[in-house]
Amino acid sequence: MGWATLQCTREEVNKAGRLLAQAPTPDDVPDDAFTVIGNWRSCHSWPLNTFKLWLLQKAQQVDEKSFVAQRLKRLSSIALKLQRFPEMKLSQMQDLAGCRAVVATVADVEKLVEKYRKSDLKHTLVHEDDYIKRPKESGYRGVHLVYRYFSDKNVKYNGLKVEIQLRSVLQHAWATAVETVGTFTQQALKSSQGQQDWLRFFELMGTEIAFRERTALVPNTPSARSDLRDELEDYAVKLDVENHLSIYAATLKMPERAGEMKTAKFYLMELDPSSMRLRITGYKSDELERASEDYLKVERKAIASGKDAVLVSVESFRALKRAFPNYYLDTHRFIQAVKRALHRSRRKSDQRQREFRFNGDSSDSSDSSDSML
Numbered sequence: 001m002g003w004a005t006l007q008c009t010r011e012e013v014n015k016a017g018r019l020l021a022q023a024p025t026p027d028d029v030p031d032d033a034f035t036v037i038g039n040w041r042s043c044h045s046w047p048l049n050t051f052k053l054w055l056l057q058k059a060q061q062v063d064e065k066s067f068v069a070q071r072l073k074r075l076s077s078i079a080l081k082l083q084r085f086p087e088m089k090l091s092q093m094q095d096l097a098g099c100r101a102v103v104a105t106v107a108d109v110e111k112l113v114e115k116y117r118k119s120d121l122k123h124t125l126v127h128e129d130d131y132i133k134r135p136k137e138s139g140y141r142g143v144h145l146v147y148r149y150f151s152d153k154n155v156k157y158n159g160l161k162v163e164i165q166l167r168s169v170l171q172h173a174w175a176t177a178v179e180t181v182g183t184f185t186q187q188a189l190k191s192s193q194g195q196q197d198w199l200r201f202f203e204l205m206g207t208e209i210a211f212r213e214r215t216a217l218v219p220n221t222p223s224a225r226s227d228l229r230d231e232l233e234d235y236a237v238k239l240d241v242e243n244h245l246s247i248y249a250a251t252l253k254m255p256e257r258a259g260e261m262k263t264a265k266f267y268l269m270e271l272d273p274s275s276m277r278l279r280i281t282g283y284k285s286d287e288l289e290r291a292s293e294d295y296l297k298v299e300r301k302a303i304a305s306g307k308d309a310v311l312v313s314v315e316s317f318r319a320l321k322r323a324f325p326n327y328y329l330d331t332h333r334f335i336q337a338v339k340r341a342l343h344r345s346r347r348k349s350d351q352r353q354r355e356f357r358f359n360g361d362s363s364d365s366s367d368s369s370d371s372m373l
Helices: 010-022 031-042 045-062 075-084 106-117 169-185 196-213 225-239 241-251 285-305 317-323 332-372
Strands: 067-072 097-103 124-130 143-148 161-168 256-258 266-272 277-283 308-313
Touching: 010 031, 010 075, 031 075, 031 285, 045 067, 045 097, 045 106, 045 161, 067 317, 075 285, 097 106, 097 169, 106 143, 106 161, 161 169, 169 196, 169 241, 169 332, 196 225, 196 332, 225 241, 225 332, 241 332, 266 285, 266 317, 277 285, 285 308
Parallel strands: 097 161, 256 277
Antiparallel strands: 067 097, 067 308, 124 143, 143 161, 266 277, 266 308
16 A cells, blocks of 8 residues: 655645645645645554554444544645644644544443553553533534554654544534535534524534533533523524525435445545535545545645545445535434424423413403403
8 A cells, every 4th residue: 555655844844834824725825835735644644544443443342333434634624723723833733634433322432432541552642632521612522532653663654643533423413514514604613613693503502412412511502401492493493404404415416436436445525515516536445645646636626616525534435424424415313403402492382382371361261250240
């Protein structure tokens, strides 16, 4: 397999990152800067694959129906993060390479975290964020572990960082919906940037799911579930949430496939929201170098056109939709969570209306009796 090796210095990596972050448009970024960023990102593929294999084994021990995926961070996401954090250097970015496990419950997430804590991994745990115990204000929840790679054999990759994300099924459904809406509204909702109504709606749904999972609530959201669902219903109606999310998936055209999917190890996914088209290109395990080159070419065009592209790896083509449902615009599990919340909210509202009518009728009868006396 053609694993990438570093062809530039870290100073050159940081310079290229600054050029990417400061450029008004992708066309203003020099070609050599894109080449440097692409090489730096591709160098993380070996460490990423190492962590993914270990995660896959442990996740299946916790939950047989779990799924694991890996991805290299998109250029658009890299640029946005460098813009949000001007002091950050590209060589210091911790989530350039990431793998994710989605398990059934929060309890399963905790078991998986415990396996990492008790492991004999030689790699160094650099940072841990428990966004389940301390949810982000955006509503995001999950556990992130950042490791620094170390090997006695592949020393050329030593020091590179890989982020591991651990989520429950409901937490993954929330994150998928955020990315899907963000893609179609052309807003960085994932980074808490965009229309305030959508941002508030996802904050509230983060707490609604937290109630269901009996975990810490999202900051600045109602602590009483009745108040939460009243506000949630207001935003759901205002944004026509169920209809919007359902339409996205229903209007997506049949994915166009390129390459042999049965033997593919890597997948380049290209989503065009304007034409509702998804193109998937499969690459064999020995075609990583070509896949990385194609990824970089596609991304340069995608950033300017509003399209979205990502290079990922999963165990099979069948697992692709389950691991990355946002590229299929599949938010059905999240829609179910919204419907469940609103159903109870509306049922309670109907009950209040019935009680109001009953009390109103009693009051009217009393008034009538008084008038007759």
